Amino acid sequence: MSHIQVNAIEKSFADTKVLQGVQLDIRGGEFLTLVGPSGCGKSTLLRIIAGLERQTSGDVVIAGRNVNGVRASERDLAMVFQSYALYPHLTVRDNMMTPLRLRDLSKAQRTPLVGRYLPGSKKKLAGIRETVEETADILKIRELLARKPGQLSGGQRQRAALGRAMVRRPVAFLMDEPLSNLDAALRVHMRAELTDLHRRLQATFVYVTHDQAEALTMSSRVAVMMDGRILQLDTPMAVYADPVSRRVAEFIGSPKINILPGRLDSAGRVTVLGHSMARRITDAAAQSVSVGIRPEHLIDVPTDSDAAEYVGVVRRLEHLGSDLYIHASLSDGQEMLIIRSDPDAAARYSYGDPITIAQVKGAALIFDDKGDRLRTAPKKESAGDDALEVA
Amino acid sequence: MAPRSTGYWFTAPALTLMAIILLLPVLIAAGLSFTDYSLGNQSANWVGAENYEKIVSRSTYQKMFTASIIYVLVVVPVSVVLGLGAALLINSLSFGGDLYKTIFFLPVMAALLAMAIVWEFALHNSVGIVNEMFQAGCGTIIEWVFNWGWIPFVDGSQTWYGRNCASQEFPLWLRDRNYALATICFIGIWQAFGFNMVLYLAGLTSIPRELLQAAEMDGAKSAWERFRLVIWPMLGPTTVFVVTITSIRSFQVFDTIEALTQGGPSKSTYVMMYAIYEKAIQQNLMGIGAAITIVFLGFVLVITFMQRYLVERRVHYS
Numbered sequence A: 001m002s003h004i005q006v007n008a009i010e011k012s013f014a015d016t017k018v019l020q021g022v023q024l025d026i027r028g029g030e031f032l033t034l035v036g037p038s039g040c041g042k043s044t045l046l047r048i049i050a051g052l053e054r055q056t057s058g059d060v061v062i063a064g065r066n067v068n069g070v071r072a073s074e075r076d077l078a079m080v081f082q083s084y085a086l087y088p089h090l091t092v093r094d095n096m097m098t099p100l101r102l103r104d105l106s107k108a109q110r111t112p113l114v115g116r117y118l119p120g121s122k123k124k125l126a127g128i129r130e131t132v133e134e135t136a137d138i139l140k141i142r143e144l145l146a147r148k149p150g151q152l153s154g155g156q157r158q159r160a161a162l163g164r165a166m167v168r169r170p171v172a173f174l175m176d177e178p179l180s181n182l183d184a185a186l187r188v189h190m191r192a193e194l195t196d197l198h199r200r201l202q203a204t205f206v207y208v209t210h211d212q213a214e215a216l217t218m219s220s221r222v223a224v225m226m227d228g229r230i231l232q233l234d235t236p237m238a239v240y241a242d243p244v245s246r247r248v249a250e251f252i253g254s255p256k257i258n259i260l261p262g263r264l265d266s267a268g269r270v271t272v273l274g275h276s277m278a279r280r281i282t283d284a285a286a287q288s289v290s291v292g293i294r295p296e297h298l299i300d301v302p303t304d305s306d307a308a309e310y311v312g313v314v315r316r317l318e319h320l321g322s323d324l325y326i327h328a329s330l331s332d333g334q335e336m337l338i339i340r341s342d343p344d345a346a347a348r349y350s351y352g353d354p355i356t357i358a359q360v361k362g363a364a365l366i367f368d369d370k371g372d373r374l375r376t377a378p379k380k381e382s383a384g385d386d387a388l389e390v391a
Numbered sequence B: 001m002a003p004r005s006t007g008y009w010f011t012a013p014a015l016t017l018m019a020i021i022l023l024l025p026v027l028i029a030a031g032l033s034f035t036d037y038s039l040g041n042q043s044a045n046w047v048g049a050e051n052y053e054k055i056v057s058r059s060t061y062q063k064m065f066t067a068s069i070i071y072v073l074v075v076v077p078v079s080v081v082l083g084l085g086a087a088l089l090i091n092s093l094s095f096g097g098d099l100y101k102t103i104f105f106l107p108v109m110a111a112l113l114a115m116a117i118v119w120e121f122a123l124h125n126s127v128g129i130v131n132e133m134f135q136a137g138c139g140t141i142i143e144w145v146f147n148w149g150w151i152p153f154v155d156g157s158q159t160w161y162g163r164n165c166a167s168q169e170f171p172l173w174l175r176d177r178n179y180a181l182a183t184i185c186f187i188g189i190w191q192a193f194g195f196n197m198v199l200y201l202a203g204l205t206s207i208p209r210e211l212l213q214a215a216e217m218d219g220a221k222s223a224w225e226r227f228r229l230v231i232w233p234m235l236g237p238t239t240v241f242v243v244t245i246t247s248i249r250s251f252q253v254f255d256t257i258e259a260l261t262q263g264g265p266s267k268s269t270y271v272m273m274y275a276i277y278e279k280a281i282q283q284n285l286m287g288i289g290a291a292i293t294i295v296f297l298g299f300v301l302v303i304t305f306m307q308r309y310l311v312e313r314r315v316h317y318s
């Protein structure tokens, strides 16, 4: 368990700059997830931390030691690859024994055929065997130890790869989309298992994914990456509820956050489709802004309700069992809104029906024309902060 | 439902062609091997196993087997190891790899008959570049190095180079029965290893990069560790193929022999293919030629079956 610092890492391939000054402080024992769209440089950053790729500039510091000149095999990190990269000719047991063999046995003891008869070999091998079996017990793959990777299912292979990474008790675990080859049900299951494993090992995990559900459910902290930069590094809840920019808000959350065009006047008042918002923006010039509202902050209300803010037409109903998402086009025909509702609402609406929508007060996120977040002033009226109010 | 025989009718043309083109010649050869047939004769006499008895008993054919087997046992391991080594070295180059690939592959592409003329000149005992080179080295530092006299307990004047320099006589590479087969083997290796290298290069590119990186993460620091842990096992299928192909090609060696030694001197390079050619074509002894052919096919079959049943199962992992 150890703390990893990534300082001003830049990386260029030929003339494309893939990482542009990444700054990251990974605390010992935390589960940090790097999440971002495809091609944003997550894998590249992870491989630089691992030592499999060299950065163009910047430093990687592991447990206080600058490892820029240290090769991957000497950084004492373990990596779980997307393809698992198990040695296909070795049994699961031999796969898991390999890192320990390479670390604990001397060169002479590793010689094929004769090595195992050298003094000391037997004892060390017995120790290695024992460690492997303990690890196999934790991962519940003991009965698979004698099989070769070709004879395992995807989930079993994933576990074997985890086992090979775990036996050595490395400084940190680096994982590059380890669940992306599994089917949906198994993915959800392995998510829980990885979280458990992290709790049990108390080790540092650096986890790369482009799946925000994985990022939000497993991590202690999430780093949202785009175009070779880390846009936000915070707890999953903070990244979701308090994004620093429009791009983060749009990337995190499913279904996507609703974005409506708005106008900020010099008094700090934001107007959206003719309604002005309750909260004011402090210190920002008058400009056009984007207003982001998450689907769960929109509520369908009776047509005659006082709270009604937007009027639209139902275009699609998305029934997920526990939730119902209503896609509605607003009356100006341009904007689409997604509203989360309870499944009972399905009885009330069908395609083409009119719908009136209210918004939970104070939940809107305002972004300036460059996409940066504009903070609202603390609300004056303290009462009924999260209640529905007239706009 | 179509009648059950329909399937047979559909496969019949292919099966017939296969029988006529592939199986029939072998069967005819097998039949001929029990006769004393000569081309042009009206008829032939059934001689039973006489041809095979000759192959087993006569010293000419024992020399034939010795030459063929030595050739295969030398050329196959050496050209496979050299091919693998060259492929690994070229693969580790960051640039210039293509140039080396082309150069090493040249002998494979060149017509061996044409190259044989070059070798004939190069190995000529008075005007050949090989012997001239050895001669020129005598009395210089080259002799000092290569007569191995600098190694403790080695008498430089008694080693191969030392003695030849002293007598100012270098071997007749292709006319001396002590050297002819070795020289032919050398040319065989020169030609085969480029081919093996190309096969190994293809094998190397198919090794997943992540596997090598996993080995690095697991602590395989030296190139040797990575070779043992990943590269060699992953090249298993390639190696089986390379060894089989090189063995069969080595059993079939003919053009170098025909161009350079004609099986001599004293039958020291009298390999199977050349024997078949000499008996069946030159001397028109079809019966014995066919018998050698059948024995030859037997060898090739054995190699193929060994590949199929002994090795192939162990090198495919999925």
Ligand SMILES: Nc1ncnc2c1ncn2[C@@H]1O[C@H](COP(=O)(O)OP(=O)(O)OP(=O)(O)O)[C@@H](O)[C@H]1O
Pocket: A013, A014, A018, A036, A037, A038, A039, A040, A041, A042, A043, A044, A045, A209, A210
């Ligand atoms: N060896 C390379 N040579 C040139 N460009 C590369 C190389 N490796 C990666 N890139 C480029 O760097 C960028 C980032 O790649 P990277 O693999 O880090 O993306 P990623 O965030 O992991 O994406 P994904 O989620 O699809 O795995 C991509 O645009 C890719 O094309």
Ligand SMILES: [Mg+2]
Pocket: A042, A043, A044, A176
């Ligand atoms: Mg990636």
